Amino acid sequence: MRSPVPDYLDEVRRSCADDGDEGEVASYIPELADADPERFGVAICTIDGTLYGAGDDEHRFTIQSISKPFAYALALADRGLETVLEHVGVEPSGDAFNEISLERNGRPRNAMINIGAITTHTLVGEADASPAERVERIRSGLSAFAGRELEIDEQVYESERSTSSRNMALAYLVHAQGKLEGEPHDAVDGYTKQCSLLVDVRDLAVMAMTLAAGGRNPVTREQIVPAWVCRQVLSVMATCGMYDAAGDWMSHVGIPAKSGVAGGVLGALPGQVGIGAFSPRLDEYGNSVRGVRVCERLSRDMGLHLMQAPEVASHVLYGVVEPDADADGVREVQLQGTMHFAAAEVALRELERVPQDGEPVVVDLSRVASTNKVGRRMLREGIRRLERDGHEVRVEDPDGLLET
Structure with missing residues (x-):
């Protein structure tokens, strides 16, 4: 083509x-x-x-x-x-x-x-x-x-x-x-x-x-x-x-x-x-x-006007797989798009909804295109707090976005 x-x-x-x-x-x-x-x-x-x-x-x-x-x-x-x-x-x-x-x-x-x-x-x-x-x-x-x-x-x-x-x-x-x-x-x-x-x-x-x-x-x-x-x-x-x-x-x-x-x-x-x-x-x-x-x-x-806000923050969540949905006992929070402040804030609100039940949690970043400094910091803090609440957290980060 x-x-x-x-x-x-x-x-x-x-x-x-x-x-x-x-x-x-x-x-x-x-x-x-x-x-x-x-x-x-x-x-x-x-x-x-x-x-x-x-x-x-x-x-x-x-x-x-x-x-x-x-x-x-x-x-x-x-x-x-x-x-x-x-x-x-x-x-x-x-x-x-x-x-x-x-x-x-x-x-x-x-x-x-x-x-x-x-x-x-x-x-x-x-x-x-x-x-x-x-x-x-x-x-x-x-x-x-x-x-x-x-x-x-x-x-x-x-x-x-x-x-x-x-x-x-x-x-x-x-x-x-x-x-x-x-x-x-x-x-x-x-x-x-x-x-x-x-x-x-x-x-x-x-x-x-x-x-x-x-x-x-x-x-x-x-x-x-x-x-x-x-x-x-x-x-x-x-x-x-x-x-x-x-x-x-x-x-x-x-x-x-x-x-x-x-x-x-x-x-x-x-x-x-x-x-x-x-x-x-x-x-x-x-x-x-x-x-x-x-x-x-x-x-x-x-739509290139600098003041025209992109509709990304509201579409950060790709999906959530509950522990009993596939019988593996693991809750998956799947994110997507670009992680800047507004997007990461939406992601943190989803992590905030995770019950304090001690179940393992997977944070899946495989569909995330990029992160900036603020987005990385916010996601890392969210993961740290999940672990503090007693969850075993596994991060799917094939591109090493949180390591940058």
Whole structure:
């Protein structure tokens, strides 16, 4: 059987392309002004690394501001949360991507707008890293997120550098506030190279899924950054990633996302899917018109809104076999699904119903797909209390979920 997913993606792409000539390419950067406005690609990556694409899914373009969450992730991994927070905040700005947006102490409001991203760039790598070493750390780090070696588009870099006066002014402003490490010129030059890395929508989908999978690249299986870093990055993306349209985006689409002025859009839904889309025409906020439509459609069709609660907790119990049902004198509590707090709480309530009759109990986890730290702790405590009540407890755990 041929999977229907590629056909579905192609249908989504075709339906979202029917928008006439809405939007405009980023004409303020000469190289981007020459982009073909009809290019349109879509890709998704699943948690096991399966990739699906449609349209211009292998056409390469510069990553631009989609590099911001990944540079932020590297800075957090390299320098720690406390150090990064001394220089860059986490509050939504409500401003356009290139506005002066500082807190009273001179700290940029977040790492997703230019003034914060330039500051974040200087925090990647060791504190004494040279500008060239920092750029290489970002290039290699983003390559690890993508699962292949990324290269800088030198023509776009030169084009952007020739129009970087505003970014230079932002860098000097933060430097004057004592929040920018190193020289403003080096920060802007390195940030411009960071934005000039070439990707396609398949790369974006893998990079997004890596964030959504707690930092493990689903294709290479390499742990790129710690899980806590991804939680921090996704939180800031959810509230700040789409600039002054972030609130509208979060309420309608509900997927942590980031856009770039070359026309790329990246969406990362924790534990489920990574999304990449590309089409050069931009709306008034600097987001790809078609890319936004793709994410809206996928969210609606596939129920991907972050605030849409999955119906898992109420379906944790697969069944209970009473001691006299098969005449073996053993009570079996059979669980299924994913064990997080809500699911484990339902399981504990079922264990609570076990009579204090001293009968042996089997806790069957063979149908449980995964557990998190809280779920494991709760189940272990439930088993301990059954044993304390005088039951002999046998745990069927073929995948070693409680041993992790």
